[in-house]
Amino acid sequence: DIQMTQSPSSLSASVGDRVTITCRASQSIRSYLNWYQQKPGKAPKLLIYTASSLPSGVPSRFSGIGSGTDFTLTISNLQPEDFATYFCQQNYNSPFTFGPGTKVD
Amino acid sequence: QVQLVQSGAEVTKPGASVKVSCRASGYTFNTFYMHWVRQAPGQGLEWMGIINPSDGTTHYAQKFQGRVTMTRDTSTSTVYMDLSSLRFEDTAVYYCARGVGYGSGTHDSWGQGTLVSVSS
Numbered sequence: 001d002i003q004m005t006q007s008p009s010s011l012s013a014s015v016g017d018r019v020t021i022t023c024r025a026s027q028s029i030r031s032y033l034n035w036y037q038q039k040p041g042k043a044p045k046l047l048i049y050t051a052s053s054l055p056s057g058v059p060s061r062f063s064g065i066g067s068g069t070d071f072t073l074t075i076s077n078l079q080p081e082d083f084a085t086y087f088c089q090q091n092y093n094s095p096f097t098f099g100p101g102t103k104v105d
Numbered sequence: 106q107v108q109l110v111q112s113g114a115e116v117t118k119p120g121a122s123v124k125v126s127c128r129a130s131g132y133t134f135n136t137f138y139m140h141w142v143r144q145a146p147g148q149g150l151e152w153m154g155i156i157n158p159s160d161g162t163t164h165y166a167q168k169f170q171g172r173v174t175m176t177r178d179t180s181t182s183t184v185y186m187d188l189s190s191l192r193f194e195d196t197a198v199y200y201c202a203r204g205v206g207y208g209s210g211t212h213d214s215w216g217q218g219t220l221v222s223v224s225s
Contacts, residue, residue, distance in 0.1 A: 044212070
């Protein structure tokens with residue numbers, strides 16, 4: 001199975017900050033990397049797919065980059081509604097493993 | 106719009122089984138795979154398996170092989186996840202999630218989650 005790691009596991013930030021979260025795969029997953037946002041008591045929400053593509057409705061302050069084994073999620077100009085936990089996930093092959101999450105508070 | 110509506114919370118005992126349903130609407134049911142993902146309290150997300158609603162074929166994570174069964178009912182656009190031989194550590198919120206993109210492994214829509222509590 002492909003192992004996914006994230007760093008940091010948590011971070012403290014303020015409104016208006018630029019936040020960067022990294023995700024690393026144990027082997028190359030090309031660009032098949034998704035990012036999800038989860039708020040307490042809610043289901044995850046797709047934030048970025050295929051490393052850098054934003055689904056319709058996701059604000060442009062979210063961006064992703066990377067390929068192979070190393071990926072980054074950046075939130076520019078952090079907004080109050082962005083305080084949440086962020087998970088990466090590889091969809092290169094099954095099982096579609098998730099990273100352990102990064103809590104932004 | 107796409108909606109996935111799951112069945113309600115369950116409380117069950119060790120060794121028993123639980124069946125969670127997920128009813129899809131807002132799209133053609135047969136054209137997208139459906140996944141099950143679980144999340145233990147305070148923990149991360151764990152992928153359990155996938156079902157092709159078109160023909161019912163399934164693929165399960167090795168960890169759950171022999172204990173999980175995913176089925177579907179095309180007449181009601183509903184998928185089911187049955188987990189047997191429950192253990193305390195199976196206590197979690199179980200989500201269904203639609204699969205899109207490469208390998209159908211991107212989850213663009215999620216159910217609201219079903220809490221399964223295993224307690225003696």
